[in-house]
Amino acid sequence: MLLQPRDGHGRPAGQHGQPLLTAQVQSRHDASLSYSGLVRAVGEGRVRELQWSPGSKRVQATFEDGSRQIFAVFEENQSLLQAAEAADVPYDVVDSSQRTAATGLLGNLLMVLLILFGLSFVLRRSARVANRAMGFGRSQPRLRDQGEVTVRLEDVAGINEAKEALQEVVTFLKEPERFTAVGARIPKGVLLVGPPGTGKTLLAKAIAGEAGVPFFSMSASEFVEMFVGVGASRVRDLFRKAKAKAPCIVFIDEIDAVGRQRGAGIGGGNDEREQTLNQLLTEMDGFDENAGVILLAATNRADVLDLALLRPGRFDRQIAVELPDRRGREAILSVHARSRPISPEVSLAQWAKRTPGFSGADLANLLNEAAILTARRQDSAIDDSHLDDALERVTMGLRAAPLQDSAKKRLIGYHEVGHALLTTLLEHADELDKVTLLPRSGGVGGFARMTPNEEVLDSGLVTRAWLRDRMVVAMGGRAAELVVFGPQEITQGASSDIRMVTGIAREMVARYGLSELGPLALERDGGEVFLGRDLLLQRPAYSERTCQAIDAQVQSLAKQSLAQACDLLAARRPLLDALTDELIEAETIEGARFRAVVAAFDQANSGDSKAVAATAPV
Ligand code: ADP
Numbered sequence: 001m002l003l004q005p006r007d008g009h010g011r012p013a014g015q016h017g018q019p020l021l022t023a024q025v026q027s028r029h030d031a032s033l034s035y036s037g038l039v040r041a042v043g044e045g046r047v048r049e050l051q052w053s054p055g056s057k058r059v060q061a062t063f064e065d066g067s068r069q070i071f072a073v074f075e076e077n078q079s080l081l082q083a084a085e086a087a088d089v090p091y092d093v094v095d096s097s098q099r100t101a102a103t104g105l106l107g108n109l110l111m112v113l114l115i116l117f118g119l120s121f122v123l124r125r126s127a128r129v130a131n132r133a134m135g136f137g138r139s140q141p142r143l144r145d146q147g148e149v150t151v152r153l154e155d156v157a158g159i160n161e162a163k164e165a166l167q168e169v170v171t172f173l174k175e176p177e178r179f180t181a182v183g184a185r186i187p188k189g190v191l192l193v194g195p196p197g198t199g200k201t202l203l204a205k206a207i208a209g210e211a212g213v214p215f216f217s218m219s220a221s222e223f224v225e226m227f228v229g230v231g232a233s234r235v236r237d238l239f240r241k242a243k244a245k246a247p248c249i250v251f252i253d254e255i256d257a258v259g260r261q262r263g264a265g266i267g268g269g270n271d272e273r274e275q276t277l278n279q280l281l282t283e284m285d286g287f288d289e290n291a292g293v294i295l296l297a298a299t300n301r302a303d304v305l306d307l308a309l310l311r312p313g314r315f316d317r318q319i320a321v322e323l324p325d326r327r328g329r330e331a332i333l334s335v336h337a338r339s340r341p342i343s344p345e346v347s348l349a350q351w352a353k354r355t356p357g358f359s360g361a362d363l364a365n366l367l368n369e370a371a372i373l374t375a376r377r378q379d380s381a382i383d384d385s386h387l388d389d390a391l392e393r394v395t396m397g398l399r400a401a402p403l404q405d406s407a408k409k410r411l412i413g414y415h416e417v418g419h420a421l422l423t424t425l426l427e428h429a430d431e432l433d434k435v436t437l438l439p440r441s442g443g444v445g446g447f448a449r450m451t452p453n454e455e456v457l458d459s460g461l462v463t464r465a466w467l468r469d470r471m472v473v474a475m476g477g478r479a480a481e482l483v484v485f486g487p488q489e490i491t492q493g494a495s496s497d498i499r500m501v502t503g504i505a506r507e508m509v510a511r512y513g514l515s516e517l518g519p520l521a522l523e524r525d526g527g528e529v530f531l532g533r534d535l536l537l538q539r540p541a542y543s544e545r546t547c548q549a550i551d552a553q554v555q556s557l558a559k560q561s562l563a564q565a566c567d568l569l570a571a572r573r574p575l576l577d578a579l580t581d582e583l584i585e586a587e588t589i590e591g592a593r594f595r596a597v598v599a600a601f602d603q604a605n606s607g608d609s610k611a612v613a614a615t616a617p618v
Pocket residue numbers: 155156157158159195196197198199200201202203298332335359360361362364
């Protein structure tokens with residue numbers, strides 16, 4: 001219920017009910033006139049004019065003094081008409097039906113407009129949905145037009161062979177006539193094969209940048225959609241767009257997502273991925289050799305690619321993009337150091353030495369982390385300490401809260417010193433970089449970091465002695481726990497070490513022929529099985545008895561490694577204790593300091609540690 005405000009007499013304020021006009025009249029006439037009063041006033045000649053609007057059943061009276069008043073009247077108000085006629089008062093009839101009709105029309109029009117607007121809204125929405133459905137088949141490559149690609153070949157370092165191999169593509173894109181004049185056919189597709197982060201995408205971009213041509217890039221997984229046929233149509237669309245922009249470079253990342261061998265799927269061969277691949281093959285055949293579209297594709301698994309992709313006329317050129325060697329790493333570090341303030345005492349050569357196995361992306365990340373730390377500490381240039389912390393961050397994760405002095409800290413101390421001591425003692429083991437008890441996020445209580453042997457890493461050749469020493473060092477943690485705390489107190493902290501040892505031992509026995517079983521390749525190369533194909537084909541190529549023999553060999557290698565580790569540590573128990581005490585105190589011991597302590601101990605005990613290690617039987 002709506003409450004009306006009341007006036008001083010307790011009546012509702014609007015009780016009089018008259019419009020504003022009437023209120024004005026009231027001020028001039030003492031009282032407002034009633035209908036009969038009006039008829040009387042007309043008869044007395046006090047009304048100058050009447051204006052009647054039958055539609056709204058109202059009469060407006062204009063009085064002698066010019067004031068006006070509106071009266072509600074009956075539909076058949078004959079008395080007023082007669083009075084007006086008798087008194088000769090002019091009266092006028094206003095046709096308000098016109099106005100009503102206009103208002104009605106306007107209302108209707110508004111309604112129609114509203115309906116139209118609503119309809120168009122609904123239609124537009126459904127059109128958008130339909131559009132999306134129709135646009136499924138369109139590819140969405142990222143396009144950088146010429147001039148937009150700022151990467152140049154000089155920004156790619158450490159992979160010189162790949163750079164040189166691609167140099168001719170740049171020349172072709174710049175001066176195709178040189179090749180066409182002598183009838184040379186430039187490869188349509190170049191496959192860049194290498195581990196992630198080695199700079200394959202960067203290289204493809206650099207070629208486009210160097211040749212000054214547009215660069216299309218897409219990941220192969222973006223072709224594949226839930227619906228069969230969409231991938232194929234996206235491939236068609238990509239090539240159509242590329243041909244329109246020729247000469248240009250099309251880069252397809254992770255080509256193995258669609259380029260895997262066909263017929264290897266479990267649920268029949270005609271799946272979406274295979275149709276996409278077929279379309280890719282067809283498109284590659286379809287475009288003219290010297291049309292100026294060069295397809296670069298990247299993968300880290302060339303072995304799983306369909307052979308049809310690799311035949312001449314398609315990806316007939318494969319370029320290996322390997323992890324950089326030491327000089328390569330130095331060059332990559334210099335590329336990324338160009339845009340950052342580096343303190344003069346930092347030796348990038350030294351840092352390249354400390355980062356074997358790092359890819360270009362890892363090195364870029366290392367410098368970036370160092371730059372972040374520099375900014376956080378509000379220093380002006382990146383120095384060795386920033387790089388040191390950044391290296392730890394990228395290899396071991398973020399630093400966690402330091403361990404309290406406790407039995408746990410002591411146990412971890414012995415465990416890590418066990419690894420560190422063995423790697424220092426054994427002839428073929430890697431050099432110790434540092435051992436620390438500063439924990440890292442992810443439950444790492446401490447770690448002993450070795451600098452991997454560059455020679456082994458670069459050549460890719462490992463000796464039996466190297467593998468054995470590696471197993472012994474890995475067992476160092478468990479061995480130290482055993483020697484110091486006894487068999488009941490050993491912990492599960494060595495689980496990843498044990499996994500590693502088992503892995504090495506198994507490879508030695510079953511793949512490398514480095515065990516008493518002799519030179520037998522008993523297992524295929526590692527790597528994921530090809531669903532469907534390998535599951536059916538992969539039966540062990542040996543009998544049940546050989547299987548048991550393999551297990552026995554693996555077991556024996558692991559046990560021998562642990563036994564040797566225990567022997568070596570037990571023979572140097574005072575050294576183990578002293579180094580652990582120092583580690584608990586200092587929390588970190590650098591490799592050089594560690595080696596000095598070991599050498600001093602050996603000298604005092606006049607024993608040649610390396611000799612002892614080398615002669616210990618495995
Ligand atoms: P990939 O495609 O091989 O996985 P990327 O080309 O995407 O690797 O590399 C990622 C980033 O790592 C690059 O943007 C670049 O900053 C850095 N990077 C990788 N390799 C190199 C290299 N050889 N020279 C310079 N920077 C590199």
